[in-house]
Amino acid sequence: MESFVTNLIKRPFKFFMLCMVLYMASQSFIVGAFVTVVGLSFLYHRAMVWNKAVPAAPKVSMPDTQSKSKHESHQVGDPLEQPYERSAVVTPLRRAGTHDRS
Secondary structure: OOOHHHHHHHOHHHHHHHHHHHHHHHHOHHHHHHHHHHHHHHHHHHHHHHHOOOOOOOOOOOOOHHHHHHHHHHHHOOOOOOOOOOOOOOOOOOOOOOOOOO
8 A cells, every 4th residue: 555645746736735725724724623624534544444353364174185085985986976967058157357358
C-alpha cells in the first residue's frame, strides 16, 4: 500500500485540492470544524481496520501414502460401483474477469 505522501506527490491535482481545503479550513471556523470531523473519522476507521485480526488459514492434514494405496486397492476390488457415463452435452465454463481476452 502506498503512503499518503507518495500518493499526493504522484497526483499533483489531488495535492493542490488538499492544500486548498486546508487553506479554507484555516480561514473559516465552520470549514475547519468540518475538516476536523472528517479527519478524525478517517483516522478512527483506519484504526479499526488496523486492529482487526486476520484469520489464519486452517491447517490441512495430508493423507499418508500407505492409506492412499489401501484406499485405491479397495476401490479396484469393488465391482458394485459403476463409473459415470460420458455425456454428449458440453457446457463451457464461464471465466470471470476475462472479457478483454480473446
